[in-house]
Amino acid sequence: MASSKKAIYAAILGNFAIAVTKFLGAAVSGSSAMLAEGIHSLVDTGNGGLLLLGIRRSQRPPDDTHPYGYGKALYFYTLVVAILIFGLGGGFSFYEGLLHTLDPGHGATGSATVFGVTIGGLMLNTVVLSAAIVFEALAFRTAWNEFNLQRGDTSFWEAVRTSKDPTTVTVLFEDSAAMAGLIVALIGVHLAHLLEMPILDGIASMAIGLILFSVAAFLAWESKKLLVGEAAHPDVQADVRAIANEQPGVAGLGRVLTLHMGPYNLVLNIEINFDANLTAAEITQTVNAFEDAVREAHPEITYIFVEAESLSGRRRVAHASSGQDT
Numbered sequence: 001m002a003s004s005k006k007a008i009y010a011a012i013l014g015n016f017a018i019a020v021t022k023f024l025g026a027a028v029s030g031s032s033a034m035l036a037e038g039i040h041s042l043v044d045t046g047n048g049g050l051l052l053l054g055i056r057r058s059q060r061p062p063d064d065t066h067p068y069g070y071g072k073a074l075y076f077y078t079l080v081v082a083i084l085i086f087g088l089g090g091g092f093s094f095y096e097g098l099l100h101t102l103d104p105g106h107g108a109t110g111s112a113t114v115f116g117v118t119i120g121g122l123m124l125n126t127v128v129l130s131a132a133i134v135f136e137a138l139a140f141r142t143a144w145n146e147f148n149l150q151r152g153d154t155s156f157w158e159a160v161r162t163s164k165d166p167t168t169v170t171v172l173f174e175d176s177a178a179m180a181g182l183i184v185a186l187i188g189v190h191l192a193h194l195l196e197m198p199i200l201d202g203i204a205s206m207a208i209g210l211i212l213f214s215v216a217a218f219l220a221w222e223s224k225k226l227l228v229g230e231a232a233h234p235d236v237q238a239d240v241r242a243i244a245n246e247q248p249g250v251a252g253l254g255r256v257l258t259l260h261m262g263p264y265n266l267v268l269n270i271e272i273n274f275d276a277n278l279t280a281a282e283i284t285q286t287v288n289a290f291e292d293a294v295r296e297a298h299p300e301i302t303y304i305f306v307e308a309e310s311l312s313g314r315r316r317v318a319h320a321s322s323g324q325d326t
Contacts, residue, residue: 071262
């Protein structure tokens with residue numbers, strides 16, 4: 001199972017088209033919120049490219065310097081995406097909004113002529129933002145469908161919290177922030193016009209910045225947990241224990257340690273206590289059967305290390321196996 005690219009491609013195409021229209025709208029109207037939204041969409045476009053690069057780098061095979069593969073490269077690029085959302089998207093939006101708030105005359109509302117029809121800045125912003133909401137909603141739907149395929153029957157927040165594949169989650173939250181930002185920008189430009197308070201446009205831009213700060217902080221926190229190293233889902237650990245206990249001659253289990261080296265690359269280290277009357281050959285045969293059963297049930301467990309010991313403690317067999325060799 002590989003990281004889903006469908007949602008990322010949809011987000012890249014949508015964000016690029018939206019960014020162009022937003023910048024055109026901002027150039028004509030001088031809207032701070034519109035400019036902030038343009039920067040936001042441009043950053044999201046680049047972030048999609050970084051996620052694709054992360055997926056590609058994470059799929060490189062193991063080598064002497066990285067014996068467990070490059071799976072965690074995806075977590076690194078997800079962290080970079082979060083930093084860019086925070087620094088470029090959120091930082092610029094908040095800064096531009098602050099300037100507009102301190103100087104409400106910052107940027108002048110103009111008009112544009114399209115096919116011989118003069119369109120005012122407010123109408124232009126409304127058309128651009130409304131169209132952007134539609135396109136963003138389509139991209140969000142793609143990300144949402146992909147996320148639902150991955151989470152199955154798991155609840156939304158539980159799936160977000162336990163997911164080891166950050167690509168779809170990142171795109172989903174990016175699209176959610178984009179939708180929220182577009183709505184805030186649309187409300188801001190209309191209130192600024194109706195109430196004749198240009199300062200509201202700057203406040204809307206600052207609000208967009210705060211939304212991006214929040215999403216970026218959440219994504220950075222999730223990426224940090226994955227980079228530091230997380231164990232397999234408790235259900236996977238419980239299933240591994242059950243498989244081990246089903247093997248003939250297994251009298252008990254010691255530690256069961258798991259570690260994600262990538263979204264679909266798990267390392268398993270397990271201590272198994274065998275009956276004292278088993279021979280070393282019988283222990284090895286049982287360990288091999290255990291490994292085959294584990295890989296059949298959980299192909300993402302690519303490295304298995306078994307420490308096998310008889311109850312008497314006289315025989316101890318260390319067995320290591322890598323799914324890369326099968």
